[in-house]
Amino acid sequence: MIDPMRVLHFSYDHVDNPWCGGGGAIRTQEIYSRLAARGHRCTIAFGAYPGAHEHESGGLRQLPLGLGATPAISAATYLLSAWRYLLRHGREYDVVVEDFSFFCPILVPLLRRMPSVIQLQLFGSEELLDRFGVLAPVFRTIQRRYPLRYRNAIFLTPTLADRWPDREQRRYFIGMGIPDDYLATPATRGDYLLYLGRLSARAKGLDTLAAACKRLWSQGVDCRVVIAGKGGDERLVRELLTNGPVDGRRVEFTGFVTGEEKLRLLAGCRALLLPSREEGEGLCIIEAAACAKPAIVSDIAELSFVEQNGLGWTFPVGDDEALADRMRDVLTDEASNNRVGEIARAWASRRTWDRQAEAFEAALREIVAGESRGGRDPAVVGCDRHRKRIARHPEASQ
Structure with a gap:
């Protein structure tokens, strides 16, 4: 007792x-x-x-x-x-x-x-x-x-x-x-990049993400993005990413997700995106790592552990061109994704x-x-x- x-x-x-x-x-x-x-x-x-x-x-x-x-x-x-x-x-x-x-x-x-x-x-x-x-x-x-x-x-x-x-x-x-069961979830090769978190255009860098997506789309890159979360800026984020009705072939808004749906999105994505201007540690990074998925994050001090521990890649905060380059790389370099994913899952196993x-x-x-x-x-x-x-x-x- x-x-x-x-x-x-x-x-x-x-x-x-x-x-x-x-x-x-x-x-x-x-x-x-x-x-x-x-x-x-x-x-x-x-x-x-x-x-x-x-x-x-x-x-x-x-x-x-x-x-x-x-x-x-x-x-x-x-x-x-x-x-x-x-x-x-x-x-x-x-x-x-x-x-x-x-x-x-x-x-x-x-x-x-x-x-x-x-x-x-x-x-x-x-x-x-x-x-x-x-x-x-x-x-x-x-x-x-x-x-x-x-x-x-x-x-x-x-x-x-x-x-x-x-x-x-x-x-x-x-x-x-992270929950223990994340570590046992089979990772699949998804066809989308995932943002998971609060919908705040400036704080979470979703304005930067929108600009990066439009760069890739204008260059003919087949880039599909799933936005999972809730927040006061949802309408603004939708406008930034679509400038009109949502095109489900390129952008999908799922709303707030928990439980099995959240795990399914993490396990099935190609990589996690977190272009934030301010963060504490980034729970979604650890969750993605547990699912053997790499992360692309801004280079703010609080997220420096991502590159230091080999969990993914960084880009200069607010730089949509650099973010677009990272996104293009992760969509085409499957070997690097798998290697980083294995490192990330081993690291996350200590963070239950x-x-x-x-x-x-x-x-x-x-x-x-x-x-x-x-x-x-x-x-x-x-x-x-x-x-x-x-x-x-x-x-x-x-």
Whole structure:
């Protein structure tokens, strides 16, 4: 029998949120469903959206906070409701996890003196912050300074952690994962390239992808693209790719996919496309790797692990001509695709959700024990801690 922990996790996003529903939300559900199965009492407090309701299954409680009328109302009321819930019910938990978002800081270190950790899955780009107009300087300051108020932090990768340099913070590196059955799925030689993720034209680089596709089509290259996902920019993305009615021979929009349909698309594609301008780690990259599929990604720092680990190829972010060249290569060089696919599947075999959940559980136990002692062990913090974790978990060095 394990000693169960009571865990409160604040995350605005949720897998069923029609406005977001990104890879970070999937990761939260995958990890906490496993913690709950091990006997821990876990609550995920997320931002309300139309149709959201409180429910519990297998020890995992899903708690919507705020009013889900519009994205702006949802975010504002979520923040107020989260503060209130923390003040009223914080003592009922052993540890609080805050999934950081610059527009809704939960202020756990200020409102509650208890074991807590901030989790950082994305660094908002300057372009993203500038969209908030007069609030941009405020959000920029929050992003730069607020995460460092925590004694403990969980990052997807060391590359992401470098965005917030700090020698005193206790840091853990726990990335994305994949279901075990992905590794056993036979890979087939598909006739399409796959984009899998949120439909955001700028953040996800779908404007670049559209321009690259049109280059190839104008040159007579037989390039079929499947777009799988949801998001606020769906109409814009459709217009960018088609300039009219969708041509199913060239572009297919599947909508949001999960389960067997998602696995079928991954296993049957020629390669994955992720031309993002901003990312945390890219869950779809790891899922594609598990299906023995290479990836073509932008060369932003957070995705540098793709080329470093031989999982695929990069191109200069925003360069549609370079992306088109990569797409042409992957459509014609089957030998390279197979070689990279084998490397990718071997790499992904170390990244199952079970292993990530075990690492997450161990981190929470260590945080609870350390805070209960009233301090931190200086032998395991800062840069030394960073190096030790990479030594113990080589996949964290990506």
